[in-house]
Amino acid sequence: MKKSRNTRQRGVILGILTAGAVHLTAEEVCLEARKILPSISLGTVYRNLNFLREQGLAREIRSSDAGCTRFEATRDPHAHFHCRRCHIVRDIPLPEAVAGIRWPEAGPIASVSSLDLHVMGDCPGCADT
Amino acid sequence: MKKSRNTRQRGVILGILTAGAVHLTAEEVCLEARKILPSISLGTVYRNLNFLREQGLAREIRSSDAGCTRFEATRDPHAHFHCRRCHIVRDIPLPEAVAGIRWPEAGPIASVSSLDLHVMGDCPGCADT
DNA sequence: GTAATTGCAAAAGATTTGCCCCATT
DNA sequence: AATGGGGCAAATCTTTTGCAATTAC
Numbered sequence: 085m086k087k088s089r090n091t092r093q094r095g096v097i098l099g100i101l102t103a104g105a106v107h108l109t110a111e112e113v114c115l116e117a118r119k120i121l122p123s124i125s126l127g128t129v130y131r132n133l134n135f136l137r138e139q140g141l142a143r144e145i146r147s148s149d150a151g152c153t154r155f156e157a158t159r160d161p162h163a164h165f166h167c168r169r170c171h172i173v174r175d176i177p178l179p180e181a182v183a184g185i186r187w188p189e190a191g192p193i194a195s196v197s198s199l200d201l202h203v204m205g206d207c208p209g210c211a212d213t
Numbered sequence: 214m215k216k217s218r219n220t221r222q223r224g225v226i227l228g229i230l231t232a233g234a235v236h237l238t239a240e241e242v243c244l245e246a247r248k249i250l251p252s253i254s255l256g257t258v259y260r261n262l263n264f265l266r267e268q269g270l271a272r273e274i275r276s277s278d279a280g281c282t283r284f285e286a287t288r289d290p291h292a293h294f295h296c297r298r299c300h301i302v303r304d305i306p307l308p309e310a311v312a313g314i315r316w317p318e319a320g321p322i323a324s325v326s327s328l329d330l331h332v333m334g335d336c337p338g339c340a341d342t
Numbered sequence: 343g344t345a346a347t348t349g350c351a352a353a354a355g356a357t358t359t360g361c362c363c364c365a366t367t
Numbered sequence: 368a369a370t371g372g373g374g375c376a377a378a379t380c381t382t383t384t385g386c387a388a389t390t391a392c
Contacts, residue, residue, distance in 0.1 A: 087367095087370090087371075088371075088372090089365085089366055089367070089370090089371055089372065090366075090367090091365080091366075091371085091372060091373075092365095093372080093373070094372085109356095110356080110357080111356090123373090123374075124373085124374085125373070125374045125375065126356095126357090127357090127358080127359080127373080127374070127375075127376090128372080128373055128374070130356090130357060130358070131358085131359095131372080131373085132372095134357095134358095146275035146276065147275065147329070152355085152356065152357095153356085153357090165320070165321070165322055168326060174320075174321060176320040176321070176322070177320060179311075179314050179318070181310035181311065181313070181314055182308075182310065182311055182314075182330075184310070185308050185310055185311075187332060187334070189308070191294070191303070191305040191306065192294070192303060192305070192336060192337055193294055193305070193332065193334055193335075193336065193337075194334065194335045194336060194337045194339070194340030195334050195335050195340060196332055196333070196334035197297060197333050197334045197335075198333045198334075199330070199331070199332055199333070200276070200329070200330070200331040200332075200333070201311075201328070201329070201330050201331075202328070202329040202330075203316060203322065203325055203328055203329075204325070204326050204327045204328070204329070205316070205322055205323065205324050205325035205326045205327075206322075206323045206324050206326075207321060207322065207323060208321055208322075208323045210323070211323030211324060216345085216346075216392095217346075217347095218345090218346055218347065218390080218391050218392070219391070219392090220346085220347060220348080220390080220391070221390095222347080222348070223347090238381095239381080239382080240381085252348095252349075253348085253349085254348070254349045254350065255349095255381095255382090256348080256349070256350075256351090256382090256383080256384080257347080257348055257349070259381090259382060259383070260347080260348085260383090260384095261347095263382095263383095281380085281381065281382095282381085282382090343392105344391105344392090345390100345391095345392095346389105346390085346391080346392095347388105347389080347390075347391090348387105348388085348389070348390085349386105349387100349388085349389095350385105350386095350387100350388105351384100351385095351386095352383105352384085352385085352386105353382105353383080353384070353385090354381100354382085354383070354384085355380100355381085355382080355383090356379100356380085356381080356382100357378105357379080357380080357381100358377105358378080358379070358380090359376100359377085359378070359379090360375105360376095360377085360378090361374105361375095361376095361377105362373105362374095362375100363372105363373085363374090364371105364372085364373075364374095365370100365371090365372080365373090366369105366370090366371080366372090367368105367369090367370090367371095
């Protein structure tokens with residue numbers, strides 16, 4: 085693994101992703117980080133998000149729903165729920181039925197490294213309206 | 214539903230998406246379309262892809278893997294397999310286990326409108342290498 | 343004839359990159 | 368001291384949009 089340094093910026097960014105189960109855009113991470121390091125630049129945020137992703141500490145989330153890429157800290161396997169009305173993204177448990185699938189059953193797959201499951205629908209708040 | 218016209222461009226684009234289980238970027242759709250309509254513009258391709266999506270005839274696919282958005286014609290529910298090496302995207306059957314889930318079991322969900330399941334891994338060709 | 347749609351080019355976003363300086367090791 | 372990383376700005380890439388000309392109905 086490549087040599088890397090423990091910069092203030094990198095620590096802050098990882099801290100932001102780790103605090104709470106948030107799903108932030110790069111820009112949101114940057115705004116958040118500026119509360120602590122007012123001069124951090126968006127370029128640095130992107131560079132670190134990519135770095136953290138390569139290290140396996142962060143993941144990208146892209147739904148077919150919301151516009152741009154969001155990031156989260158890597159944690160236990162889980163799925164994402166997207167409310168099609170208010171566009172909130174929430175973690176939901178990965179149903180056991182999914183976790184238990186023997187994937188090669190599903191066709192031309194030699195081996196599986198990860199899963200992305202997105203569930204689109206209405207959240208309780210929006211469904212009432 | 215809004216009034217709409219049956220233009221040559223729109224027909225060609227839908228034809229491209231429908232032919233074979235392809236997953237193309239907007240640019241690829243444009244190149245393909247130019248074999249038939251040499252002067253079609255990328256803007257028109259985007260406009261039509263969005264139109265077809267709103268009509269429910271096409272879907273966007275965004276993986277956390279490959280770079281940009283791909284499009285496919287709407288068909289029976291299925292999942293997507295992404296080879297992390299050659300970046301091919303293939304349809305795979307949606308496992309029954311997933312299709313059968315009672316989603317409200319999964320937490321704060323009032324109702325579900327659709328699912329996106331992406332499986333990342335190696336395809337047989339790449340696994341040998 | 344009318345209005346939706348196209349082609350083109352400019353605009354808008356999102357993300358990456360070059361360069362020079364600073365800070366971690 | 369050496370060099371990975373940061374800040375800034377320019378460059379890239381993808382997608383959207385304004386507008387005048389065109390075409391389906």
